[in-house]
Amino acid sequence: MPMSSRLKPGNILAQRWFARAEVEVEADRYVRYLAERGYARDTVERYFRSVAHFVHWVSQRDVALCDLSESQVNQFLHVHLPHCRCARQCCRTEVDARAALKHFFAMLGNAQTKPVPSVSTSIAAELAGFERHLIEVRGLANSTCTVRLRDVRQFLVDRFGTSTVRVSTLVSADVVRFVMRRTTGLGPGSVNSVVLSLRSYFRFKASCGTSTTSLIAALPRVALWRLAGLPNFLTPAEIRQLLNAFNRDSATGMRDFAITRCLLDLGLRRAEVAHLRLDDIDWRAGVMRVRGKGRRTDVVPLPRLTGQAIATYLRYGRPQTTRREVFVRHRPPLNAAASVDLVRSAVRHAADRCGLQQRVRGTHIFRRTIACRMVQRGAPFKEIADLLRHRSLDTTTIYAKVDLLALRRVALSWPGRRP
Numbered sequence: 001m002p003m004s005s006r007l008k009p010g011n012i013l014a015q016r017w018f019a020r021a022e023v024e025v026e027a028d029r030y031v032r033y034l035a036e037r038g039y040a041r042d043t044v045e046r047y048f049r050s051v052a053h054f055v056h057w058v059s060q061r062d063v064a065l066c067d068l069s070e071s072q073v074n075q076f077l078h079v080h081l082p083h084c085r086c087a088r089q090c091c092r093t094e095v096d097a098r099a100a101l102k103h104f105f106a107m108l109g110n111a112q113t114k115p116v117p118s119v120s121t122s123i124a125a126e127l128a129g130f131e132r133h134l135i136e137v138r139g140l141a142n143s144t145c146t147v148r149l150r151d152v153r154q155f156l157v158d159r160f161g162t163s164t165v166r167v168s169t170l171v172s173a174d175v176v177r178f179v180m181r182r183t184t185g186l187g188p189g190s191v192n193s194v195v196l197s198l199r200s201y202f203r204f205k206a207s208c209g210t211s212t213t214s215l216i217a218a219l220p221r222v223a224l225w226r227l228a229g230l231p232n233f234l235t236p237a238e239i240r241q242l243l244n245a246f247n248r249d250s251a252t253g254m255r256d257f258a259i260t261r262c263l264l265d266l267g268l269r270r271a272e273v274a275h276l277r278l279d280d281i282d283w284r285a286g287v288m289r290v291r292g293k294g295r296r297t298d299v300v301p302l303p304r305l306t307g308q309a310i311a312t313y314l315r316y317g318r319p320q321t322t323r324r325e326v327f328v329r330h331r332p333p334l335n336a337a338a339s340v341d342l343v344r345s346a347v348r349h350a351a352d353r354c355g356l357q358q359r360v361r362g363t364h365i366f367r368r369t370i371a372c373r374m375v376q377r378g379a380p381f382k383e384i385a386d387l388l389r390h391r392s393l394d395t396t397t398i399y400a401k402v403d404l405l406a407l408r409r410v411a412l413s414w415p416g417r418r419p
């Protein structure tokens with residue numbers, strides 16, 4: 001008996017839509033796909049009906065599932081759903097449809113079914129060259145490459161459309177106009193990211209012999225000072241407050257506590273925590289392998305408290321799973337590694353619980369806290385750079401310089417003995 005026929009009778013219409021579009025096989029696979037990932041029956045049914053609705057809409061448009069573009073998916077979500085008149089029993093909640101389709105495309109899996117906007121061959125070739133440069137020359141992490149390529153793709157499409165890419169014909173005004181339009185309403189961090197993407201691309205073109213000096217000069221400088229009055233690192237009291245905010249009797253509490261210890265004791269980055277694997281820890285030697293930024297791997301000592309928190313989670317909190325990552329999901333989709341977002345929300349939720357939500361907005365504050373603690377102790381920059389695993393000493397100096405003034409202000413008012 002096919003999986004999808006085990007669902008409630010109310011799903012007959014949905015089954016008929018899958019059948020009419022001649023994708024019953026996918027309907028069945030989809031139900032099994034969700035069930036295997038631990039979704040509740042209710043959720044499976046809602047998602048199933050949402051995808052059926054989408055399949056129905058697509059089949060009326062004479063497009064094959066594998067030829068869909070991102071804009072068609074968006075059209076379904078934003079234009080069709082609010083005004084849908086397909087059938088009374090239709091699932092037309094946008095949130096459900098969005099989640100359901102994400103799983104559906106993930107299941108269909110191969111790149112050709114992922115809705116990606118298409119670009120001209122000239123732009124595609126340009127992006128391929130830039131991507132090689134980012135990976136092979138700059139050694140950037142995949143996530144950074146994705147952002148850089150997305151920004152540069154938008155820029156090239158905006159400026160050249162379907163014609164051949166000729167960077168030598170660009171003038172400063174093109175750059176300024178694009179940045180202004182693309183960054184309207186974005187925060188300083190996001191604006192800076194777009195600027196970095198373009199600068200990186202122009203430097204790449206310069207290395208290929210195209211003059212881009214005036215284009216680079218046209219890029220705006222973004223001021224990134226935030227919370228200027230507040231010290232941008234946590235005090236020992238705040239750290240205690242945060243560590244006490246976890247319910248360490250619950251499985252997720254044990255996980256989130258161990259995640260936070262990794263960030264706080266070792267200054268790991270979010271992705272480094274998420275990608276930590278069981279085989280990365282050598283319990284006997286008391287060291288841990290960290291897969292860091294720019295595809296580099298470091299071996300760092302594993303402090304006792306961090307090790308204890310991880311061991312407690314592994315022994316009493318971690319659910320049964322075939323994953324090799326240390327931290328995994330406890331809610332559907334099960335049998336999946338903790339994502340970078342999960343690492344961030346583990347910390348944010350704890351901060352919410354203990355009233356530190358204004359102070360701990362991301363996980364970077366932990367790295368800054370470590371740097372400041374070391375500066376205060378008089379540690380040389382080289383030592384701080386090693387601990388934070390910075391590739392260049394410059395990065396470290398910038399950090400400490402930014403925080404040194406703020407540090408002096410608070411350090412004086414701290415009661416008790418000086419370290």
Ligand SMILES: [Zn+2]
Pocket residue numbers: 053057080084085086087090
């Ligand atoms: Zn409809």
